[in-house]
Amino acid sequence: MKEIVIISGKGGTGKTTVVLGLASLAKNAVLADCDVDAADMFLVLDPETHHTESFTGGKLAEILQDPCTACGKCREVCEFDAISEDYVVEPLACEGCGACYYFCPHDAILFEPQYTGTVFHSSSRLGPFFHARLNPGQENSGKLVTRVRNDARAAAVEQGKELILVDGSPGVGCPVVASVTGADYVLVVTEPTISGYHDLERVFELMSHFKLSGGVVINKFDIHPEMSDNIEALAVGNGFDRLGRIPYHAEEVISAMNNGQTVIEAAPGSPVATAVADVWQRLKARLAEETE
Amino acid sequence: MRIAVASGKGGTGKTFVATNLAALLADMGEGVTLADCDVEEPNSQLFIKPEIMETIPVTIEVPVIDNDKCTGCRLCSSHCEFHALITVKDKTYVFEDMCHGCGFCMRICPEGAIGKRDKVIGTFLKGQFGRGLFMEAEMKVGTELATPVIKFVKDRLPSGGVVILDSPPGTSCPVVETIQGCDYVILVTEPTPFGINDLKLAVEMCRSLKLKFGVVENRAMEGNTSVADFCETENIRLLASVPLEREIAECYSHGNLAIRELPAYRYRFVGLLDAVKEELGQ
Numbered sequence: 001m002k003e004i005v006i007i008s009g010k011g012g013t014g015k016t017t018v019v020l021g022l023a024s025l026a027k028n029a030v031l032a033d034c035d036v037d038a039a040d041m042f043l044v045l046d047p048e049t050h051h052t053e054s055f056t057g058g059k060l061a062e063i064l065q066d067p068c069t070a071c072g073k074c075r076e077v078c079e080f081d082a083i084s085e086d087y088v089v090e091p092l093a094c095e096g097c098g099a100c101y102y103f104c105p106h107d108a109i110l111f112e113p114q115y116t117g118t119v120f121h122s123s124s125r126l127g128p129f130f131h132a133r134l135n136p137g138q139e140n141s142g143k144l145v146t147r148v149r150n151d152a153r154a155a156a157v158e159q160g161k162e163l164i165l166v167d168g169s170p171g172v173g174c175p176v177v178a179s180v181t182g183a184d185y186v187l188v189v190t191e192p193t194i195s196g197y198h199d200l201e202r203v204f205e206l207m208s209h210f211k212l213s214g215g216v217v218i219n220k221f222d223i224h225p226e227m228s229d230n231i232e233a234l235a236v237g238n239g240f241d242r243l244g245r246i247p248y249h250a251e252e253v254i255s256a257m258n259n260g261q262t263v264i265e266a267a268p269g270s271p272v273a274t275a276v277a278d279v280w281q282r283l284k285a286r287l288a289e290e291t292e
Numbered sequence: 293m294r295i296a297v298a299s300g301k302g303g304t305g306k307t308f309v310a311t312n313l314a315a316l317l318a319d320m321g322e323g324v325t326l327a328d329c330d331v332e333e334p335n336s337q338l339f340i341k342p343e344i345m346e347t348i349p350v351t352i353e354v355p356v357i358d359n360d361k362c363t364g365c366r367l368c369s370s371h372c373e374f375h376a377l378i379t380v381k382d383k384t385y386v387f388e389d390m391c392h393g394c395g396f397c398m399r400i401c402p403e404g405a406i407g408k409r410d411k412v413i414g415t416f417l418k419g420q421f422g423r424g425l426f427m428e429a430e431m432k433v434g435t436e437l438a439t440p441v442i443k444f445v446k447d448r449l450p451s452g453g454v455v456i457l458d459s460p461p462g463t464s465c466p467v468v469e470t471i472q473g474c475d476y477v478i479l480v481t482e483p484t485p486f487g488i489n490d491l492k493l494a495v496e497m498c499r500s501l502k503l504k505f506g507v508v509e510n511r512a513m514e515g516n517t518s519v520a521d522f523c524e525t526e527n528i529r530l531l532a533s534v535p536l537e538r539e540i541a542e543c544y545s546h547g548n549l550a551i552r553e554l555p556a557y558r559y560r561f562v563g564l565l566d567a568v569k570e571e572l573g574q
Contacts, residue, residue: 008302009333010302010303010333010335011301011302011303011304011461012301012302012303012304013303016486037300037461037462037463037464037493038300038301038302038461038462038463038486038489038490038493040301040485040486040489040490043485043486043489044485058373059373077395077396077399079353079393079394079395080394092465092468092469092472095392095394096373097373097374097392097394097396098371098373098396099394099395099396099399102371102396102400103399134463134464136463136464136468136493136496136497136500137463137464137465137467137468137497137500137501138464138465139439139464139465141464142436169462170302170303170332170333170461170462171302171332171333171438171460171461172332172333172431172433173332173431173436173438173466174436174438175464176332177436191545192545193541193544193545193547194335194338194339194545194546194547195307195333195335195338195547196545198333198335198338199333199335202332202333202433205433205434206433206434209433209434210434220541223538223541223542223545224542224545224546227545248538248541250511250536251513254483254484254513257484257485257486258484258485260485
């Protein structure tokens with residue numbers, strides 16, 4: 001079994017469009033949406049959810065006003081200035097370290113795991129599908145990402161599936177790290193813009209930090225062909241495969257999305273669908289090499 | 293006046309809106325600060341091209357264990373919520389990348405065996421572009437602490453003039469840290485099912501934080517009224533629509549500002565600025 005995680009660094013480069021296209025071609029893969037801040041795969045997959053579960057993440061402190069004597073100990077030990085002068089914890093500032101809870105001499109502090117989101121197990125026309133929704137403003141999306149990946153992996157083992165396709169999140173922070181650690185292959189979808197290039201440099205830094213390898217797909221390559229060449233050179237220099245280039249056809253991609261279809265389902269022979277099919281062929285060949 | 297530019301979905305054009313708006317204000321001679329709070333992938337600098345005057349490392353205090361004094365009691369490692377400490381026999385080891393710098397271990401150690409040192413988690417930059425002030429913080433790759441890096445920028449914002457904050461995408465804690473305390477939030481979206489779905493989440497976030505906000509539709513397509521319809525139903529002001537044009541994608545890909553390269557866009561951004569000012573009663 002192989003787990004492929006698709007990330008992008010920069011947001012909006014077409015990550016989800018590529019994941020959905022690959023899912024159409026792979027057939028029989030397990031799908032996971034780990035972009036828990038902005039999970040959108042379900043809009044196209046139209047899944048049938050058969051299991052819903054609330055998810056509790058990290059802990060937060062809460063001060064009980066009755067036993068509190070306003071002695072000041074909690075405010076003294078809080079490195080994050082999360083406790084106000086009138087002894088109320090600001091949930092956003094609280095990092096959940098538990099120092100106040102431990103040092104409070106009057107047992108006036110609760111320190112409980114927080115309800116941070118919801119996990120969904122579903123079936124879809126393209127395979128078993130796992131996703132989550134993070135409650136707005138919550139942290140610990142890394143833990144929720146890990147949970148979605150673990151659930152997808154368990155299903156793949158149980159159902160004897162060969163492939164897991166994971167839609168990761170943008171950026172290089174906590175949710176991305178949780179998406180890629182331990183992945184078999186990381187596919188980076190980027191675009192030939194000055195910001196796409198800059199973000200990709202940071203993605204490669206992250207990949208080398210975690211000793212991960214993978215390949216690069218350039219979406220909208222023709223809006224700046226020289227930049228596309230530079231990106232591929234950067235990829236090769238970092239030991240990443242060149243998996244393909246997708247032309248800029250905004251209308252085609254958006255019309256597929258509007259119809260709730262992947263680019264492959266909407267127009268199999270179109271320029272975008274053909275480019276995605278090429279990426280799939282290269283990816284398959286690459287994974288076969290690794291297995292040998 | 294603090295205006296945050298945010299979006300649920302990534303890549304809808306936050307940086308595009310923030311940089312053009314800031315450059316327009318600077319051109320008009322207004323006191324403006326552009327603060328790039330997208331610390332995981334800060335890109336405003338590529339378009340604004342400021343002259344950097346000051347660079348400050350952003351640090352947290354991480355523990356340093358004196359293993360001569362450590363008795364292996366495990367008090368620190370069993371209480372670390374971030375799993376940044378592990379005790380093996382009578383020695384304790386620190387995983388600095390996991391550490392949030394809470395200092396709990398230093399306080400709890402009965403042997404006084406835990407000291408501290410500064411660990412760099414990001415870099416803060418300050419500079420100038422024309423008459424505008426530029427600030428940025430970049431989170432160091434491999435660390436996972438975006439929020440303290442954002443807080444470092446927010447603690448240094450000037451109190452006067454217009455401040456434009458380029459937010460990270462999404463709706464989780466780094467975004468909330470960025471937009472909290474702002475006078476207005478511009479939510480940038482695009483007329484696709486993904487764009488609308490993520491806009492809904494961003495609207496929910498702004499409402500729960502009780503922030504004033506409006507919407508900019510980027511990559512608008514003739515005949516597609518999905519963003520306008522959503523705004524009308526939800527009673528949200530649609531501040532501006534920027535059409536889907538290859539020309540603008542190419543301009544952006546080269547790191548150029550639309551208000552300088554394409555006169556029609558300057559016009560649109562003047563309109564956006566007027567709409568925001570009107571919303572704020574100015």
